[in-house]
Amino acid sequence: MGYAVVDVETTGFTRLDRVIEIAVVRLDDAGRVTDEWCTLLNPGRDLGPQHVHRISAADVWDAPTFEQAAGAVAERLEGHVLVAHNLAFDARFLRTEFARLGTDLDVDGLCTMRLASRFLPGARSLEACCAAAGVPLGSAHEALADARATASLLAYYLRRGPLGGVTVPWPRMPSDVAEVRRGQGRLTRESVSVTLTPGDLVVFTGRMREDREVWVDRACAAGLRVNHGYVTRTTSVVVAADPFSLSTKARRARQYGVPIVSEDDFAALLHAAGPEELV
Numbered sequence: 001m002g003y004a005v006v007d008v009e010t011t012g013f014t015r016l017d018r019v020i021e022i023a024v025v026r027l028d029d030a031g032r033v034t035d036e037w038c039t040l041l042n043p044g045r046d047l048g049p050q051h052v053h054r055i056s057a058a059d060v061w062d063a064p065t066f067e068q069a070a071g072a073v074a075e076r077l078e079g080h081v082l083v084a085h086n087l088a089f090d091a092r093f094l095r096t097e098f099a100r101l102g103t104d105l106d107v108d109g110l111c112t113m114r115l116a117s118r119f120l121p122g123a124r125s126l127e128a129c130c131a132a133a134g135v136p137l138g139s140a141h142e143a144l145a146d147a148r149a150t151a152s153l154l155a156y157y158l159r160r161g162p163l164g165g166v167t168v169p170w171p172r173m174p175s176d177v178a179e180v181r182r183g184q185g186r187l188t189r190e191s192v193s194v195t196l197t198p199g200d201l202v203v204f205t206g207r208m209r210e211d212r213e214v215w216v217d218r219a220c221a222a223g224l225r226v227n228h229g230y231v232t233r234t235t236s237v238v239v240a241a242d243p244f245s246l247s248t249k250a251r252r253a254r255q256y257g258v259p260i261v262s263e264d265d266f267a268a269l270l271h272a273a274g275p276e277e278l279v
Contacts, residue, residue, distance in 0.1 A: 001167065002034065003027045003110070003154060004080035007147040008090050009055065011048035018043035019066055019093050020055055021182075023143035024076045031155030037076055038144040039179040041066050046206065046247035053141045055182070057244035063180040066097045071173030081165035082109030085126045085150045103171045110165045112153050119157050129153055142182065192259045194237050196269055198223030203231050205249040206241025208263050215239065215263065222270055231258060239266040 009021040023038035040055065040063040047055055073094075084090040091107040098105050116123045116132075123132040126149060130137040135152040138145030157163060196202075202224050204212055216226050224236075231238060231252040238253040238260045245260070253260050261269070 001165075002029060002080045003031075003083050003151075003165070004077045005083045005147050005151040005154060006077070006090050006094070007084060007143045007150060008093050009053045009141060009143050010093055011043055011045065015096055017048065017093075018045060019097055020047060020053065020060060021143040022069070022073060023147035024073065025144075025147045025151040026076065026080060027151055027154065031158040033151060036144065036148070037072070037179065038147070038181055039064065039069055039072075039177070040181065041069060042246070044246060046245060047242075050207070050242065057242045057246050059182060060180075060246075061244055064177050067101055069177050070098065070101055070171075071175035072177045074170035074173055075175040078170045079167055081167055082107065083112060083150065083154055083165075084109065085112045085129070085146070085153070087111035087114070098171070101173075105170070106168060108166060108168055110154075110163055112150055112157065115157055115163070119160055126150065126153075144181070192261055192265070194259045194261060194265075194269060196222075196224065196236060199225060200236035201225045201227055201232075201234055202266075203227050203235050203238045203249055203253075204240075205238060205247045206245055208239075208241050210263070215266070218270060231256065233258075237261055237266070237269075239263055 005025045007023050008019045010019055011017040019041055020043050021040050025036040026034045028034055040060045042060045042063045042065050047057060050056060087109055095105050095107050113124060116129050120129050120132045123129045126146060127137060130149050130153060133153055133156045135149055135156060137149045202219050204215060208215060219226050231249050233256050235258045238249060238258055240250055240260050243260050243262050250260055
Protein backbone atom coordinates (compact mmCIF):
# COMPACT_ATOMS: atom_id res chain seq x y z
CA MET A 1 0.00 0.00 0.00
CA GLY A 2 2.54 2.62 1.10
CA TYR A 3 2.16 6.29 1.98
CA ALA A 4 2.19 9.51 -0.06
CA VAL A 5 3.22 12.55 1.96
CA VAL A 6 1.98 15.80 0.45
CA ASP A 7 2.78 19.42 1.13
CA VAL A 8 1.44 22.46 -0.72
CA GLU A 9 2.34 26.12 -0.78
CA THR A 10 -0.52 28.45 -1.63
CA THR A 11 -1.35 32.05 -2.47
CA GLY A 12 -3.41 32.31 0.72
CA PHE A 13 -6.02 30.53 2.81
CA THR A 14 -9.40 31.08 1.14
CA ARG A 15 -11.31 29.05 -1.44
CA LEU A 16 -10.25 31.61 -4.05
CA ASP A 17 -6.57 30.95 -3.41
CA ARG A 18 -4.47 28.57 -5.45
CA VAL A 19 -1.72 26.00 -5.03
CA ILE A 20 1.62 27.33 -6.28
CA GLU A 21 3.92 24.47 -5.25
CA ILE A 22 3.24 20.82 -4.48
CA ALA A 23 5.52 18.02 -3.35
CA VAL A 24 4.83 14.30 -2.95
CA VAL A 25 7.23 12.02 -1.07
CA ARG A 26 6.25 8.35 -1.19
CA LEU A 27 7.21 5.74 1.39
CA ASP A 28 6.74 1.99 1.63
CA ASP A 29 4.90 0.31 4.50
CA ALA A 30 8.09 0.29 6.58
CA GLY A 31 8.58 4.04 6.21
CA ARG A 32 11.39 3.93 3.66
CA VAL A 33 11.31 6.69 1.04
CA THR A 34 10.77 5.23 -2.44
CA ASP A 35 10.59 8.42 -4.52
CA GLU A 36 9.82 12.12 -4.42
CA TRP A 37 8.30 14.61 -6.83
CA CYS A 38 7.85 18.36 -6.66
CA THR A 39 6.86 21.16 -8.99
CA LEU A 40 6.00 24.83 -8.90
CA LEU A 41 2.61 25.73 -10.37
CA ASN A 42 1.50 28.80 -12.28
CA PRO A 43 -1.73 29.98 -10.60
CA GLY A 44 -2.58 32.59 -13.24
CA ARG A 45 -2.94 35.23 -10.52
CA ASP A 46 -0.88 37.12 -7.95
CA LEU A 47 1.17 34.97 -5.60
CA GLY A 48 -0.04 36.36 -2.30
CA PRO A 49 2.42 36.60 0.64
CA GLN A 50 5.67 36.14 -1.28
CA HIS A 51 7.68 37.05 1.83
CA VAL A 52 6.38 33.81 3.38
CA HIS A 53 6.79 31.23 0.60
CA ARG A 54 9.57 33.15 -1.23
CA ILE A 55 8.22 32.19 -4.67
CA SER A 56 8.35 34.89 -7.33
CA ALA A 57 6.30 35.26 -10.47
CA ALA A 58 9.49 34.68 -12.47
CA ASP A 59 9.81 31.28 -10.74
CA VAL A 60 6.36 30.13 -11.87
CA TRP A 61 6.24 31.86 -15.26
CA ASP A 62 6.99 28.67 -17.20
CA ALA A 63 5.65 26.25 -14.57
CA PRO A 64 2.62 24.07 -15.36
CA THR A 65 -0.83 25.03 -14.19
CA PHE A 66 -2.56 22.74 -11.71
CA GLU A 67 -4.74 21.50 -14.55
CA GLN A 68 -1.64 20.43 -16.45
CA ALA A 69 -0.07 18.81 -13.37
CA ALA A 70 -3.22 17.22 -11.93
CA GLY A 71 -2.65 13.87 -13.65
CA ALA A 72 0.90 13.65 -12.30
CA VAL A 73 -0.37 14.44 -8.81
CA ALA A 74 -3.18 11.88 -8.97
CA GLU A 75 -0.85 9.21 -10.35
CA ARG A 76 1.50 9.62 -7.40
CA LEU A 77 -1.29 9.51 -4.83
CA GLU A 78 -3.17 6.54 -6.30
CA GLY A 79 -2.90 3.39 -4.16
CA HIS A 80 -1.19 5.20 -1.29
CA VAL A 81 -2.42 6.52 2.04
CA LEU A 82 -2.40 10.30 1.84
CA VAL A 83 -0.38 11.93 4.64
CA ALA A 84 0.22 15.58 5.51
CA HIS A 85 1.06 17.71 8.50
CA ASN A 86 -2.23 19.52 9.10
CA LEU A 87 -4.01 17.30 6.60
CA ALA A 88 -7.16 19.43 6.72
CA PHE A 89 -5.30 22.30 5.02
CA ASP A 90 -3.62 20.30 2.25
CA ALA A 91 -6.69 18.13 1.63
CA ARG A 92 -8.91 21.21 1.31
CA PHE A 93 -6.70 22.67 -1.40
CA LEU A 94 -6.46 19.36 -3.25
CA ARG A 95 -10.25 19.04 -3.18
CA THR A 96 -10.71 22.61 -4.39
CA GLU A 97 -8.15 22.36 -7.20
CA PHE A 98 -9.60 19.08 -8.50
CA ALA A 99 -13.13 20.48 -8.15
CA ARG A 100 -12.12 23.31 -10.51
CA LEU A 101 -11.41 20.56 -13.03
CA GLY A 102 -14.84 19.00 -12.54
CA THR A 103 -13.74 16.17 -10.21
CA ASP A 104 -15.24 15.97 -6.73
CA LEU A 105 -13.06 14.02 -4.31
CA ASP A 106 -13.53 12.73 -0.78
CA VAL A 107 -9.95 13.31 0.35
CA ASP A 108 -8.92 11.42 3.48
CA GLY A 109 -5.72 10.18 5.05
CA LEU A 110 -3.39 10.55 8.04
CA CYS A 111 -2.41 13.79 9.74
CA THR A 112 1.00 13.80 11.41
CA MET A 113 -0.05 16.84 13.45
CA ARG A 114 -3.02 14.99 14.95
CA LEU A 115 -0.93 11.86 15.47
CA ALA A 116 1.55 13.90 17.50
CA SER A 117 -0.78 13.72 20.50
CA ARG A 118 -0.12 9.97 20.51
CA PHE A 119 3.60 9.90 19.73
CA LEU A 120 4.85 13.38 20.67
CA PRO A 121 2.59 14.78 23.41
CA GLY A 122 2.74 18.56 23.62
CA ALA A 123 4.09 19.10 20.12
CA ARG A 124 1.87 20.38 17.33
CA SER A 125 3.58 22.47 14.65
CA LEU A 126 5.84 20.75 12.14
CA GLU A 127 8.83 22.55 13.63
CA ALA A 128 7.95 21.45 17.18
CA CYS A 129 7.22 17.86 16.13
CA CYS A 130 10.49 17.59 14.20
CA ALA A 131 12.43 19.00 17.11
CA ALA A 132 10.82 16.53 19.54
CA ALA A 133 11.44 13.58 17.21
CA GLY A 134 14.98 14.62 16.27
CA VAL A 135 13.99 15.04 12.63
CA PRO A 136 15.87 17.65 10.55
CA LEU A 137 13.67 20.37 9.09
CA GLY A 138 14.92 22.15 5.99
CA SER A 139 13.72 25.47 4.63
CA ALA A 140 10.30 26.17 6.08
CA HIS A 141 7.51 26.94 3.60
CA GLU A 142 9.19 25.05 0.79
CA ALA A 143 6.93 22.19 -0.27
CA LEU A 144 9.65 19.59 -0.81
CA ALA A 145 11.53 20.43 2.38
CA ASP A 146 8.31 20.27 4.42
CA ALA A 147 7.21 17.03 2.71
CA ARG A 148 10.58 15.43 3.40
CA ALA A 149 10.41 16.45 7.05
CA THR A 150 6.84 15.15 7.34
CA ALA A 151 7.92 11.87 5.71
CA SER A 152 10.68 11.48 8.30
CA LEU A 153 8.16 12.26 11.02
CA LEU A 154 5.82 9.60 9.62
CA ALA A 155 8.68 7.06 9.63
CA TYR A 156 9.32 7.96 13.28
CA TYR A 157 5.67 7.19 14.07
CA LEU A 158 5.72 3.93 12.11
CA ARG A 159 8.65 2.66 14.16
CA ARG A 160 6.54 3.13 17.29
CA GLY A 161 3.23 1.62 16.31
CA PRO A 162 0.78 0.80 13.51
CA LEU A 163 -0.98 3.74 11.88
CA GLY A 164 -3.53 2.16 9.54
CA GLY A 165 -5.03 4.57 7.06
CA VAL A 166 -7.13 4.19 3.94
CA THR A 167 -6.54 4.86 0.28
CA VAL A 168 -8.95 6.89 -1.82
CA PRO A 169 -9.52 6.71 -5.58
CA TRP A 170 -7.92 9.43 -7.69
CA PRO A 171 -8.94 10.33 -11.24
CA ARG A 172 -7.01 9.08 -14.25
CA MET A 173 -5.73 12.07 -16.20
CA PRO A 174 -2.79 12.82 -18.51
CA SER A 175 0.31 12.76 -16.32
CA ASP A 176 3.20 13.65 -18.62
CA VAL A 177 4.30 16.99 -17.19
CA ALA A 178 7.79 18.31 -16.53
CA GLU A 179 8.71 19.31 -13.00
CA VAL A 180 9.72 22.92 -12.47
CA ARG A 181 11.50 23.32 -9.16
CA ARG A 182 12.73 26.37 -7.33
CA GLY A 183 15.79 27.86 -8.99
CA GLN A 184 14.96 26.37 -12.40
CA GLY A 185 13.77 28.23 -15.49
CA ARG A 186 14.06 31.63 -13.85
CA LEU A 187 13.44 34.49 -16.28
CA THR A 188 15.63 37.52 -16.76
CA ARG A 189 13.95 40.84 -17.34
CA GLU A 190 14.65 42.98 -20.36
CA SER A 191 15.31 46.66 -19.75
CA VAL A 192 12.28 48.89 -20.21
CA SER A 193 12.61 52.37 -21.68
CA VAL A 194 10.19 54.75 -19.98
CA THR A 195 10.11 58.54 -19.82
CA LEU A 196 7.75 60.22 -17.39
CA THR A 197 6.33 63.73 -17.69
CA PRO A 198 4.04 65.65 -15.33
CA GLY A 199 0.46 64.44 -15.57
CA ASP A 200 1.38 60.87 -16.55
CA LEU A 201 -0.78 58.16 -14.99
CA VAL A 202 0.87 55.60 -12.67
CA VAL A 203 -0.59 52.41 -11.20
CA PHE A 204 0.96 50.40 -8.36
CA THR A 205 0.53 46.66 -7.83
CA GLY A 206 1.80 44.23 -5.19
CA ARG A 207 3.25 44.61 -1.71
CA MET A 208 6.21 46.97 -2.01
CA ARG A 209 9.25 46.95 0.28
CA GLU A 210 8.20 50.46 1.29
CA ASP A 211 4.59 51.28 2.09
CA ARG A 212 2.40 51.91 -0.94
CA GLU A 213 1.44 55.30 0.51
CA VAL A 214 5.10 56.40 0.46
CA TRP A 215 5.34 55.69 -3.27
CA VAL A 216 2.02 57.37 -3.95
CA ASP A 217 3.20 60.49 -2.12
CA ARG A 218 6.45 60.52 -4.13
CA ALA A 219 4.57 60.12 -7.39
CA CYS A 220 2.12 62.90 -6.57
CA ALA A 221 4.92 65.18 -5.40
CA ALA A 222 6.55 64.66 -8.79
CA GLY A 223 3.40 65.79 -10.58
CA LEU A 224 2.24 62.33 -11.61
CA ARG A 225 -1.31 61.09 -11.30
CA VAL A 226 -2.06 57.81 -9.50
CA ASN A 227 -4.90 55.47 -10.42
CA HIS A 228 -5.71 53.38 -7.35
CA GLY A 229 -8.16 51.12 -9.18
CA TYR A 230 -7.13 49.54 -12.44
CA VAL A 231 -4.94 49.79 -15.53
CA THR A 232 -6.31 51.54 -18.61
CA ARG A 233 -4.86 52.24 -22.05
CA THR A 234 -3.94 55.72 -20.81
CA THR A 235 -1.74 54.38 -18.01
CA SER A 236 1.90 55.41 -18.57
CA VAL A 237 3.58 52.86 -16.30
CA VAL A 238 2.76 50.16 -13.78
CA VAL A 239 5.06 49.94 -10.76
CA ALA A 240 5.12 46.38 -9.44
CA ALA A 241 6.61 44.78 -6.35
CA ASP A 242 7.42 41.92 -8.72
CA PRO A 243 7.79 42.98 -12.40
CA PHE A 244 6.80 39.44 -13.47
CA SER A 245 3.62 39.77 -11.41
CA LEU A 246 0.61 37.71 -12.49
CA SER A 247 -1.84 40.11 -10.86
CA THR A 248 -4.87 41.36 -12.77
CA LYS A 249 -3.26 44.80 -13.09
CA ALA A 250 -0.06 43.32 -14.52
CA ARG A 251 -1.92 41.09 -16.95
CA ARG A 252 -3.96 44.06 -18.18
CA ALA A 253 -0.80 46.14 -18.55
CA ARG A 254 0.76 43.48 -20.79
CA GLN A 255 -2.45 43.33 -22.81
CA TYR A 256 -2.32 47.09 -23.39
CA GLY A 257 1.46 47.26 -23.87
CA VAL A 258 1.92 49.38 -20.73
CA PRO A 259 5.48 49.15 -19.32
CA ILE A 260 5.91 47.38 -15.96
CA VAL A 261 8.80 48.48 -13.76
CA SER A 262 10.09 47.61 -10.30
CA GLU A 263 10.02 50.08 -7.43
CA ASP A 264 13.81 50.50 -7.84
CA ASP A 265 13.27 51.29 -11.53
CA PHE A 266 10.57 53.78 -10.60
CA ALA A 267 12.84 55.48 -8.07
CA ALA A 268 15.51 55.77 -10.78
CA LEU A 269 12.96 57.26 -13.20
CA LEU A 270 11.99 59.93 -10.68
CA HIS A 271 15.64 60.68 -9.97
CA ALA A 272 16.60 60.81 -13.65
CA ALA A 273 13.77 63.17 -14.50
CA GLY A 274 14.69 65.52 -11.67
CA PRO A 275 12.45 67.93 -9.79
CA GLU A 276 12.80 70.56 -12.50
CA GLU A 277 10.99 68.24 -14.92
CA LEU A 278 8.61 66.46 -12.55
CA VAL A 279 6.94 69.13 -10.47
